Amino acid sequence: MTTTRMLAMGRAELLLLSRNKMALYVALLLPAFMAWAMRNGISKIDPEDAGMSVNEIALTGAFGYILLFVVYQNLVSSLVARRxxxxxxxxxxxxxxxxxxxxxxxxxxxxxxxxxxxxxxxAGIAWLDLRAVTRPDLLLAGLVLGLAMSIALAAVTTVIAKTVESAQLVTTPLMVVSLMGSGLVVPVEIFPDTVAEVCRLLPLTPVVELMRGGWLGGMDAGEALRSLATALAWTALAVFAVRRWFRWEPRR
Structure with missing residues (x-):
């Protein structure tokens, strides 16, 4: 029964998404556009400092764009509208x-x-000649944690969004911070050591590092455990905040 109810709600949400042209554009096209645009920007720096090619940085960073635009931003708008x-x-x-x-x-x-x-x-493996996935376990762990964290953070963000119109505005801080400091555009390894350590504490950074390390390799056990612990901590904190402050009806 649980699965049936969830699928029924999912079908209804999918129908509403298909009718919202702007939300559909953001979900389907914006991550790909961001990956292409950021690739052009990455080509102006020296990506070899991070031990990766321009394509490797751009495509692995695109995982973060997907989580931000397809899950986080879209879900904030959906939850506020339904509330x-x-x-x-x-x-x-x-x-x-x-x-x-x-x-x-x-x-x-x-x-x-x-x-x-x-x-x-x-696309990365077949068309851009990127290496095959090196550590599927890390890639899967990063994806699952990233999805769970994005859902929980989206639910938390709705607390400060009073209207559907303001939903887009309240997602901006996390999105800007993630784009600048979570390795989506510029790998954390290129930053100075102190800045890099701070950036590794951001919510999306451990997820991107796990998925990047899972695809390209080069992540040792200590780095993997640190990223897993940070991602789990952020997810647990977000879930706690949802249980404590999430609103199920409008403010009166």
Whole structure:
């Protein structure tokens, strides 16, 4: 029954997503555009300082774009809209649990994100001659943690979004910080040591490092454990915040 309820909510959300042309554009096209645009910017620096080619930096950084634009930003807008329309409140009066409601609402975004990650891997290996996935376990761990963290952070962000219009605005801080410091555009390894250590504490950094290390290799056990611990800590903190402060109905 749990799976049935989640799939039903997911189908409804997917239908609404398909009718929202702007949200559909952001989910399907913006990550690819960002990867292409940032590749041109990366080519102006010396990526060999990070031990990677321009294509490797751009494509592995694109995992972060997918999490930010397809899951995080899109889900904030969806949750705020459903809250303001009293959909979430009505769903809570039924049999679905809180986790089922949030997971069902996130299901279309997660499905699109997974499909784009697969396309990214195939395109990188088949067309751009990138190496095959070196550590599937790290890549999968980074993807799962990234999805869970993005969903939880999106739910937390809705707390400070009073309207659907403001939802886009309140996502800006995390997105700007992640783009600048989480290795999506410039690998953390290129930064000075002190700056790099601070950047490794950002929410999306350990996820990007796990997925990059899983695809390209070069991540030792200590680095993998540190990234896993940081990602788990951020995910746990976000889940706690959701349980404590998430609002299921509009402010009155």
């Amino acid at each position: 303001e329309e009293l959909v979430l409140k009505r769903l809570r009066t039924g049999e679905a649990s809180d986790v089922e409601i949030l997971a069902g609402t996130a299901l279309p975004s997660v499905a699109v994100a997974l499909a784009q990650c697969v396309v990214l891997l195939v």
